[in-house]
Amino acid sequence: MPSLSFLTTLGGMILFAWECVLLTLQRKTKWHQVLDQIFQVGVRSLGLTVVAGLFVGAIMALQIDLQLKDFGAEAFLGGLSTSTTLRNIGPVLIAFLLSGKVGAYTSAELGTMEVTDQLNAIRLLGASPLEYIILPRIWAVVISSFLLLIVGLMITIFGGIIFAEVIGVNALNYIQNIPRIVTVWSIVLSVIKSFLFGAIIAVVSCYKGYHAKGGSVGVGIAVQSCAVTNLILIIITDFLLSMASSCLQDIFKVGYL
């Protein structure tokens, strides 16, 4: 049953993440390796994030402007476009891109290490692959993805501003409208989503790579499964967080939009 298999994988990933948290609490993280990995997976994804962010911002500005024109409410473009981008579309789209770039790289690298006995060689030396290989990558991917998401979100806002000028909306008006609709809560929600999506990409890609089996075919399956699982979990998490945010908003009357 596919649903049962998905739940089993989900349970496995939660235990895997928990094991990594325990190792971190035991101060087993090798931070110099984390920095190396941040360069490998994070810095090299910056260009992609910037380009994607600019276009996401522009698309959102264009789409929302079309809707607002019907009501003669173009003045609200800056606030509405930024709010929607920050709270939903931006984190999700950039997380999708990062799951393809960072997630696929990490799961393929770990999968290759597993099927070529590199992880067994570490086990044989009495060391733990979780400590030496997985933990630095988990933290590197969490930190990189989180920072890239934050950078990406700022770039989406910038992309929106640039495109607003192109379609004839004054950039200053666009910017001035942002704080009228975007609240602190929108930013907090965006940061929470960025962190959680980063954690999802890290755990899923490391878990799938670490459990790859059966040569190059196994690595292919691990990468494919990593991509699908990341997309599903990011979408579900986005939905749950948006629901939770909506409930909190109703209860505490915080952060309209």
Next chain:
Amino acid sequence: MGLSQNENEVLRVEELSFIFPDASGPAIDRLSFSLNSSDIFFLIGPSGAGKTTLLKLLVGIYSSKDGEIYFQGAPLGKLSQSHKKLVLKRVAMTFQRSGLFDSLTVLENLLFPLRELTLLTAKERLQLAEQILGQVNLTGAESKYPFEISGGMQKRLGIARALVLQPELILYDDPTAGLDPITSHHIVDVILTAKNKKKTATLIATSDLDLAFSVSKKTAAKIGFLYQGKLIQVGTEKEICDSRNPIIHQFTRGLLQGPLTASELS
């Protein structure tokens, strides 16, 4: 080769069985043998016979509750995890697919186990690593990455990494797979030199019958024939060659007709 315990005994396997989850039959089936220091033991058999699985059981990558593995008299199954780790530090293994760390250079591949498992100073580690690299003729390749050196050099580096901690038992998983005859010959020399130097017990799993038979002829090493997880015959090169067992007969002569299927012979 026998079941009685003695002072020179390094490894004893008693009634060891192992089954993979979801598998219909055991990968290793009530297998028993022992190995003394300085012994060489060849494990031959068709693909999927359980050679690699057995090696992985012996070094603790897989674990089984059926049967027992004794390393220098210590039953691995009854030891605590930390004690078992300590005992297994004296066992080394080379992998069929080399298992080299491809993000580390040749020299770093040797320094990694020394840094993690010994109390040597940085200078001592470097000296030992360079000495072992010289032993396997890899001097000059220190700064290269595993993917920058040939298959034969990778195998030698794998052996060097196994030797660097001066183990008392070394397991080789198909050490000459995919190599030309001259390189294979060189690998055999490296293995035999290492074994003679330290009197290391050596277990070689291989599909290379020429390798097993030629070394067995020279050193009187025993050969065990593994089939479907069972050691169906143990003997000298001559005993295995003259075996009347139809499976061994077909395998050693490379016959297409016989009890072994095409997939087992591939």
